[in-house]
Amino acid sequence: MSICVACQKPLEVELEPEEYEEDVQMGGSSSGKAPAAAPETVPDDVQLNCGCHFHWDCLLEAYQITECPSCGKNIASTSPTGTQQVLCTLNNEGGLQENLDILPLLTEESYLKAYPNERKCRAFLEFCREGDMQAIVGMLQGDNEDSDEDEDEDEEMADDDAEGSADVGIDALLRYQDPIGEMQSGLHAAVQAQSREVAWLLLLLASNLPAAGVSA
Numbered sequence: 017m018s019i020c021v022a023c024q025k026p027l028e029v030e031l032e033p034e035e036y037e038e039d040v041q042m043g044g045s046s047s048g049k050a051p052a053a054a055p056e057t058v059p060d061d062v063q064l065n066c067g068c069h070f071h072w073d074c075l076l077e078a079y080q081i082t083e084c085p086s087c088g089k090n091i092a093s094t095s096p097t098g099t100q101q102v103l104c105t106l107n108n109e110g111g112l113q114e115n116l117d118i119l120p121l122l123t124e125e126s127y128l129k130a131y132p133n134e135r136k137c138r139a140f141l142e143f144c145r146e147g148d149m150q151a152i153v154g155m156l157q158g159d160n161e162d163s164d165e166d167e168d169e170d171e172e173m174a175d176d177d178a179e180g181s182a183d184v185g186i187d188a189l190l191r192y193q194d195p196i197g198e199m200q201s202g203l204h205a206a207v208q209a210q211s212r213e214v215a216w217l218l219l220l221l222a223s224n225l226p227a228a229g230v231s232a
């Protein structure tokens with residue numbers, strides 16, 4: 017098997033051992049279960065068109081717009097419609113995908129690396145694009161309620177979050193416009209996705225916002 021050119025490790029990741037931990041705990045009691053074997057792994061392999069292989073995270077870490085971070089070759093090409101694309105062969109938990117254009121994802125991740133506190137706004141936009149009403153409502157209601165199921169983690173992260181995203185209120189989410197997506201707002205996204213429910217929800221919420229710059 018080939019290795020990642022960035023970290024020199026095999027092109028696979030271990031699955032989160034959630035169920036596995038429970039088994040081990042129960043194994044200590046009278047159930048008599050033997051501890052489970054080594055954690056399961058899944059492929060995590062991005063092959064660029066220069067031939068270099070990366071872990072997805074390693075590629076994001078090292079990524080420089082249109083050059084392979086390892087060999088420096090130009091990895092961008094032009095699609096039949098004239099737009100720039102970065103094709104790769106992706107093999108991960110979701111299976112094998114050939115000729116996958118990862119430029120939108122790479123652009124998104126590079127942007128978030130530069131502006132990490134916009135992560136929440138961008139997630140909100142993504143939900144609007146998908147017309148995912150439940151996720152939107154959850155996000156607007158209680159901040160981290162369904163993003164992290166582990167309560168201990170939530171508490172630990174609370175301090176970090178306080179600085180970055182605590183000031184991202186509903187109004188900021190509603191007013192956010194995508195700087196790398198033609199300044200698209202959540203409402204634009206919902207309309208484009210033909211998600212009537214989400215569009216109405218956003219309109220309703222927006223109508224309750226005080227006009228910018230005017231104090232009530």
Ligand SMILES: [Zn+2]
Nearest residue numbers: 020023071074
């Ligand atoms: Zn790696």
Ligand SMILES: [Zn+2]
Nearest residue numbers: 066068084087
């Ligand atoms: Zn390369």
